[in-house]
Amino acid sequence: MRRRRWSAGLSVKRTVTWLAVMVAATATSMAVTAGPSFAYPTTAEATSSAGYGYFNGETQILAIHDSHKDGYGVGIIYYRYDLAHTGPYYAWNREGNGTTTYLYLNMPSGTEIKIYACPEQGGLIIENKCGARVFASVPI
Template sequence: MRRSRQSAMALVKRTTTWLAVTVAAVAAATVVTAGPSFAVSPTSATATASVGYAYFNADTQVLSIHDSHADGYGIAVINYRYDLANIGPYYGWNREGSGTTTYYYLHMPPLGEIKFYVCPEQNGVVIEYECGSRAFGYAGTEI
């Protein structure tokens, strides 16, 4: 049995339809992936615990660790830097006593992200079950 030949017009219609479907699928995928964008802006943050607090200043990129209780414990701040190849954890300490503040200058790129939390410490041992909640900050312009 011989196969009938398609007319040139039928071939053009089929090719045009296939091309239209492909273009529509690519356009739909582009719209779906574009979606809404969430702009990140410099954000300062504070993390607290029973022994004190840590404050990240987005403008100066300084992490301040303040001991606010005369309880015999120091303060450890555990932080993760998402602008570095090794995100951490990194540790900051304040062992100077109640009412003191220790400063860490972080030198982060613009919008570099940091996550940190505060824990009591004694003799270099972090007491993890008394840590406070996590805080997130984004650095401002590079200093």
């Protein structure tokens, strides 16, 4: 039986194809493992003079607590980065001092959220008295 000789062109094609497959595999693995340069915590608490909002990424629940007997409710302004319309969205607790309202957000893994807590009165959030913004994310 006669041995088949490989041409130089076939050898180059095989090498180029092998290199292309390796580059594609490396790029894919980097894209899958690459994440943001920083990770937000899975819990966050936004405070205001009327109360606070607490987001737990494990349960995906936003708790809104009125912690002051001041005649104000607690309004939460939040932005969800898993939806086409990121926000603002609004939630509130108008039940009075010492009460907590819960909102289940049903967010996918890795989703980020930004939250502000503000005093609320008569259905209107008093935005110029909001506390600092906080960020959290749903764990992957």
